[in-house]
Amino acid sequence: xxxxxxxxxxxxxxxxxxxxxxxxxxxxxxxxxxxxxxxxxxxxxxxxxxxxxxxxxxxxxxxxxxxxxxxxxxxxxxxxxxxxxxxxxxxxxxxxxxxxxxxxxxxxxxxxxxxxxxxxxxxxxxxxxxxxxxxxxxxxxxxxxxxxxxxxxxxxxxxxxxxxxxxxxxxxxxxxxxxxxxxxxxxxxxxxxxxxxxxxxxxxxxxxxxxxxxxxxxxxxxxxxxxxxxxxxxxxxxxxxxxxxxxxxxxxxxxxxxxxxxxxxxxxxxxxxxxx
Amino acid sequence: xxxxxxxxxxxxxxxxxxxxxxxxxxxxxxxxxxxxxxxxxxxxxxxxxxxxxxxxxxxxxxxxxxxxxxxxxxxxxxxxxxxxxxxxxxxxxxxxxxxxxxxxxxxxxxxxxxxxxxxxxxxxxxxxxxxxxxxxxxxxxxxxxxxxxxxxxxxxxxxxxxxxxxxxxxxxxxxxxxxxxxxxxxxxxxxxxxxxxxxxxxxxxxxxxxxxxxxxxxxxxxxxxxxxxxxxxxxxxxxxxxxxxxxxxxxxxxxxxxxxxxxxxxxxxxxxxxxxxxx
Numbered sequence: 428x429x430x431x432x433x434x435x436x437x438x439x440x441x442x443x444x445x446x447x448x449x450x451x452x453x454x455x456x457x458x459x460x461x462x463x464x465x466x467x468x469x470x471x472x473x474x475x476x477x478x479x480x481x482x483x484x485x486x487x488x489x490x491x492x493x494x495x496x497x498x499x500x501x502x503x504x505x506x507x508x509x510x511x512x513x514x515x516x517x518x519x520x521x522x523x524x525x526x527x528x529x530x531x532x533x534x535x536x537x538x539x540x541x542x543x544x545x546x547x548x549x550x551x552x553x554x555x556x557x558x559x560x561x562x563x564x565x566x567x568x569x570x571x572x573x574x575x576x577x578x579x580x581x582x583x584x585x586x587x588x589x590x591x592x593x594x595x596x597x598x599x600x601x602x603x604x605x606x607x608x609x610x611x612x613x614x615x616x617x618x619x620x621x622x623x624x625x626x627x628x629x630x631x632x633x634x635x636x637x638x639x640x641x642x643x644x645x646x647x648x649x650x651x652x653x654x655x656x657x658x659x660x661x662x663x664x665x666x667x668x669x670x671x672x673x674x675x676x677x678x679x680x681x682x683x684x685x686x687x688x689x690x691x692x693x694x695x696x697x698x699x700x701x702x703x
Numbered sequence: 704x705x706x707x708x709x710x711x712x713x714x715x716x717x718x719x720x721x722x723x724x725x726x727x728x729x730x731x732x733x734x735x736x737x738x739x740x741x742x743x744x745x746x747x748x749x750x751x752x753x754x755x756x757x758x759x760x761x762x763x764x765x766x767x768x769x770x771x772x773x774x775x776x777x778x779x780x781x782x783x784x785x786x787x788x789x790x791x792x793x794x795x796x797x798x799x800x801x802x803x804x805x806x807x808x809x810x811x812x813x814x815x816x817x818x819x820x821x822x823x824x825x826x827x828x829x830x831x832x833x834x835x836x837x838x839x840x841x842x843x844x845x846x847x848x849x850x851x852x853x854x855x856x857x858x859x860x861x862x863x864x865x866x867x868x869x870x871x872x873x874x875x876x877x878x879x880x881x882x883x884x885x886x887x888x889x890x891x892x893x894x895x896x897x898x899x900x901x902x903x904x905x906x907x908x909x910x911x912x913x914x915x916x917x918x919x920x921x922x923x924x925x926x927x928x929x930x931x932x933x934x935x936x937x938x939x940x941x942x943x944x945x946x947x948x949x950x951x952x953x954x955x956x957x958x959x960x961x962x963x964x965x966x967x968x969x970x971x972x973x974x975x976x977x978x979x980x981x982x
Contacts, residue, residue: 438789441782445796448854452799454822455811467819470829513707520704532705535712541906542716543963545914545936546956549943550719550726553733573711580708605704634804636918641944652806656922659810666814673807684795684802691861692794694786697868 452677459483459670482671489661489668492675494647495654502564502650503632506571510628511621514574518583519609523595533584539577544637552641566642567635567650575631579624586620587613619690626687630680651676727953734947744950748958756930757938758962760845764934765912765966768849772908773901776859781893784867794864801857809922812851813838838924841931848919848932852912859904866900867893902974906967913963935959 454471459482461475486492521532552561560566574580590613598608614621636652643649649657658672690696727744729737748754783793800808815821816837824834835843870893878888917936920926926933926941935955943952 434787437782437785437787441790441793444779444782445793448796448800451811451815451822451854452803455814458814458820468825471822471825513711516704517708520708535709539712539716541910542720543910543914543960545917545939546723546960547716547719548939549949549952549956550722551715552943553722553726553949554714554719556733569711569715572707573715574708577712609704630802630804634806636804636806652804655806655810659922666817666820669810670814673810676804676807680802680804681799684799688795688798689791692791692798692864694868697861697865 455670456674458666459674461667463665463667479667482667483675486658486668486672486675490654490658491646492651492654492672495649495651496675498564498648499633499650499652502567502635503629506568506575506632507625507628509568509571510575510579511624513572514579514624515583515614515617515621516609517574517580518585519587519613520605521580521584522587522613523605533581536577536580536584540581548637548641555642561642562644562648564643564648567632567638570638571628575628579627582620582624583617586617590616623687623690626683629683633676633679723953723956726950727957729950731949732947733949737950740950744954748951748954753930753933753938754955757933757935758958760931760933761913761916761935761959761962763845764849764916765909768852768912769905769908771849771853772856772912773859773904775853776856776863776904777897777901779856779860780863780867781889784864794860797860798857800854803855805918806922808851808855809919812847812919813923815851816847839928841927841929844924844928844931848916848923851919852915859908862900862904863897866897870896898974905970905974909966909970910963913959935962 457473457475460478460480461472461482462477462479463482465475521529521536524532555561555563555566555569560569570576594612595608598612603611634652635650636656639648639650639653640656643653646657655669655672655676659669662668726737728740728742730740730744731737779797783790783797803811815823818824818834818836818839821837823837827834837847838844874892874896875888878892883891914936916932916934917940920932920934920937921940924932926937936959939952939955939959942948942955
């Protein structure tokens with residue numbers, strides 16, 4: 428096949444596939460701007476007529492959306508520093524251990540990664556209710572104490588392993604203890620990892636629907652995910668309103684994804700992701 | 704330094720798993736003290752007709768979604784592996800649906816599959832293709848949930864891209880010198896090198912697919928129509944949090960846990976067999 432034809436084929440296929448992945452979002456935006464109560468469109472409606480920016484104002488009146496957004500931000504905002512602290516400490520601790528202990532901890536961490544969350548719902552609920560944490564936002568933040576996800580611990584562990592042993596050794600010879608080595612030597616070298624973990628942690632808590640559903644009762648603590656469900660229960664066929672609210676929930680994620688994306692998707696980073 | 708992580712992992716994962724193990728033998732409603740119930744929870748749960756439906760539905764979803772998702776992620780990773788101008792944008796487009804919050808994604812899908820307002824049927828109608836009622840028919844509802852899971856394959860895609868980047872160029876160059884065709888290169892170099900990542904992904908996807916049916920099943924269809932999207936996680940939720948039968952819920956959790964592990968074991972055997980002929 429001639430090279431030029433090959434290139435053309437590549438771009439046609441890649442564009443076509445990308446559109447499949449993006450179009451639902453584009454249509455969601457256009458659906459969110461439709462006038463409520465209009466009959467179904469006859470064809471794909473790219474730009475609704477009239478354009479109802481007002482839908483985005485109305486969702487804030489139908490449910491206390493600002494409060495829900497703030498709640499979500501508070502939960503994610505408190506979980507991020509705790510997660511960074513626990514995960515980087517654990518990752519650093521693991522990177523400094525000798526082989527048998529390290530392999531054991533790696534096995535435990537991977538084991539934690541494959542425990543299905545569904546097998547935790549019920550007993551965590553009981554645990555939290557014995558501790559009086561039901562209907563308390565603290566129940567939502569609790570996973571941060573174990574680093575939110577074992578994956579984050581592994582990410583830090585991989586980063587710290589890549590720092591040459593001599594660097595740690597010279598810090599030790601200078602009389603630095605474990606904690607000061609972690610703080611002054613290891614952490615400053617893990618900026619890209621810390622940024623990735625921060626963003627992933629934010630998404631983890633911002634997206635979380637199941638935990639607030641299980642552990643929260645009062646409306647005043649609701650996070651945005653539960654608020655969206657509330658909106659759906661109020662009027663489950665009011666598509667413009669539902670799509671506008673979904674768009675509001677997606678926007679912060681999209682912004683963060685745009686920031687994070689070169690960290691994961693560029694060729695150089697991808698080669699370093701697994702690395703030897 | 705590892706103390707907080709290990710301590711809270713025990714408190715938030717280890718302990719709950721142990722408690723649910725014990726709770727399966729008790730009658731407990733979270734209000735009155737638990738009563739010893741022997742194996743009654745087990746016999747009651749396993750003879751519930753809904754139990755069979757939920758298990759089969761879950762297995763259907765996992766059996767269909769996991770291979771399709773893996774295959775899709777692999778194809779896309781192979782396609783978008785070559786560094787070319789604009790490839791970064793294409794890659795970002797593929798990962799985009801994966802980062803959308805579950806709740807928002809479920810609402811978008813609910814609208815997308817709507818027979819009258821949703822764009823899917825509008826397209827199908829303009830192409831004069833059959834336009835099913837999707838979420839209001841038990842069979843197509845399950846398919847719709849599988850379809851929507853096929854766009855959320857960003858994680859596997861990124862992992863496989865990284866796996867491809869990890870293969871040294873020398874191997875491909877040597878193969879090209881030896882006059883190997885594309886298929887041969889794929890079969891004898893790419894695939895064997897990707898094998899550990901594919902195995903890892905399959906395991907992770909089986910685990911995730913069992914539980915990822917909860918949000919769409921709960922939000923979009925409520926398990927219906929006619930229990931067409933009634934999956935095991937939804938049944939656990941209803942037993943425990945709607946009917947306060949924590950003992951029966953624990954039985955189901957244990958069952959789902961063992962079912963997942965059993966499936967992983969079978970897959971592990973299969974992969975071991977596969978490993979021999981290309982090692």
